[in-house]
Amino acid sequence: MKKTLNIFSINRWYYRLSLSQKKAVWGIVFLLPWLLGFLLFFLKPLIESIYYSFNKVKVIEGGVQTEFIGWENYIRAFKIDPIFNRLVITMVISALPQVLVIIIFSIIAAILINGKYPGRSLARTIFFIPIIMGTEIASTTLVGTDLVSQELVGGRGIEAFSSRIILDVLIHTGLPTEIVGFVSGALNNIFFVLANSGVPTLIFLAGLQTISPSLYEVAKIEGASAHETFWKVTLPMLSPMILVSTVYSIIDRFFKHATMIDGIRYGMIDRIYDIAFRQANYGLGAAMATVYMLVTVFIVLIVSLLISKVVFYYD
C-alpha cells in the first residue's frame, strides 16, 4: 500500500512540472550514466592532477604525499627545464599550418570517396589504412625497433616507413645528398598529411552522408553548377563538421607533437611521461601537462571562435 502511494506521488510530481522542466528531468536522466563515469574517471583525476602541479608529490604506499610549494613547478618547467619551453613554442607554430592542410585534404578525400562508383568500399578501406598504421605494433614492425632508423626518418608508422624505403632507393641511385634530402623531405610531408587525415576524413564522410539528397536535386533543378553546389550546399552543410575536425586535429597534432632539439627527438607527451614517471617528479610533470592543456585550450578557443562565425546550423 505504501509503495503504490509512493509511485503515485512521483507521478503527480512529474505531471505538475512544466514542459521545459520535464525536458530537463529527461535530460538529466539521459546524461546521468555518462556523467557519473566522467566525474569519476575524468574530472576528478584532472582536478587532482592540477592540484598536484602546485605540490611536491611523493608516491608512497597506498597513495601520495603532497607538500605545497606554490608556483615552483611552473617556474621550473619554463626556466630550468631545457626542453619544455621550446617544445611548447614549436608545437604551436608547426601545428596550425599542418592542421589547415589536413582539413582541406580530408574534405577533398571525403567528397571523393563519398561518390557512387563500383569499388568505393575498397577506396574507403584504403583511406582508412593510415589510422591502423598509426598504432604502436604496426609502426614498430614497419619502422623497426632500432633507434638508428627511427632517428633517420624522424617519424612513426606509415610516414616513417614509406619515406625510409624511398630514402633507401634514392641513396642507392647516387644522387647528390641535397636532392635526396629535398625529395625525402617533401615526401615526408605528403605522408604526414595522409597519415593524419584518417579520422577527419571519417568525420567528414559521416557528415556528407547526413546531407539530404533532395538538396542536391533542388540545386540541380535550379541549374547550379558543380562548383556552385559545392560552395553553396556541401560546404555550409559540412561546416559543423569542419569545426569538429579542426578541434580534433589540433588536439591530435598537439598530442603527437615531437621535434628535433640538438639532434635528439623529443615528444611532448613522452617528455611529460619521462619527467613524471621515469624521473619520478610527478608534480613537475603535472605542471607541464597543465601548461600543455592551457595552451591547447587557448588555441582551440581562438580557432573555434573564428570557425563558428561561419558555421551554419539548422534552426
Next chain:
Amino acid sequence: MAPFKVSTVSLEKKQNLRIKYKRAPNAFIKFFTNTRSNRSVWGNILLVAFLTFLAFLFLFPVIFMVNNAFKPLHELLKFPPDIIVRTPTLNNFLELRVIFQDSVIPLSRYIFNTVFILVIGTAGQIIFASMAAYPLAKYKFFGSEVISRIIVLSLMFSPVVTAVPNYVIISKLGLIDTYWAIILPAFAATLGLYLMKNFMEQIPSSLIEAASIDGASEFVIFWRVIMPSVKPAWITLFIVSFQTMWGVTGDMYIYKENLKTFSYALGQIARVGIARQGVMAAVSLIMFLIPTITFIIAQSNVIETMTTSGLKE
C-alpha cells in the same frame, strides 16, 4: 552558296568528332566518379591519376606487411628489403601457434578477454555517449552549457598525467584485475560524446517536436528518431572506438596473466627481439587485419542505409 555549305559540313563533322573525343574518356571516368560530365576530360583524368597515386602510397606499406608475414627469416633480415616475398612460407604463423601452445594461458583465453572488452566497451561507449549527447545537443537546461564546455576542455588534457589519480580511483573502487578497469573509463570517453553531440545538433528540432506531438516518449524519440538519423555518426564512433579498444593492453590495471588481452599477448611475443622477427611480422599482420575487416563491414552497412535517408531538411 557552295563554300557556305562545305563549311557547315566540316563544322558538323568537327563537332561530331569533338563530341566523340570528349565522350569516350568521360564515359570511362563517369564509371569511376559518377560526377556530372561538365568537368573537363583532362581534369577527370588528372583526378583519377592523383587518386591512384594516393591509393598506391596508402597500399604500399600494406603490401609490404602482407609479404613480410610470409617471408622466411633470411629474407626478413635482408637489407635493403625486398617488397615481394620470394619463397613464401607459413612458418611464421606456425611458430606463433607453437608459442601459444607452450604458454600457460591458452590462446582462446586471451581472445575471450579481448572480445569481452571490445564488445561491452564499444557498445557501452556508443550508447552512453549518444544518450548523453542527445540532451546536450537538443535541450537547454540548467548546467547544460557548462557541461558542454567542460567536455571540450577535457578533450585537451593529456591522459598521461591523469594516470596516477586514475590508478588511485580504480584501485579504491576495487577494479584492479578486472575487465571493468578498462571498460568503465572507456564508457566515459569524451571524444565520442563530442562527435555525437555535433551530429545531433544538426537534426531539425521540428522532427523531435513532430515525434512528441505524435505521442512518442523521450526514450522512444531517442531510440527511434534520433539514433537512426545519426547512424553515420555512431558507425564512425564504432570504428574509432573499436580501433582503440582493440589496441588496449591494459597493463596498468591488469596484472593477472589470465585476464590480459590478446593484443597484450601478441605485443609481448613480438617484443622479444631479432630472433622472433618472423613471428613479429605475422603478429603485425593479424593486428592490422582485424580492425580492417571490421571497418569494411561497418562501412558497407553505412552505405546500404544512409543513401536513402538524409534527414536534414
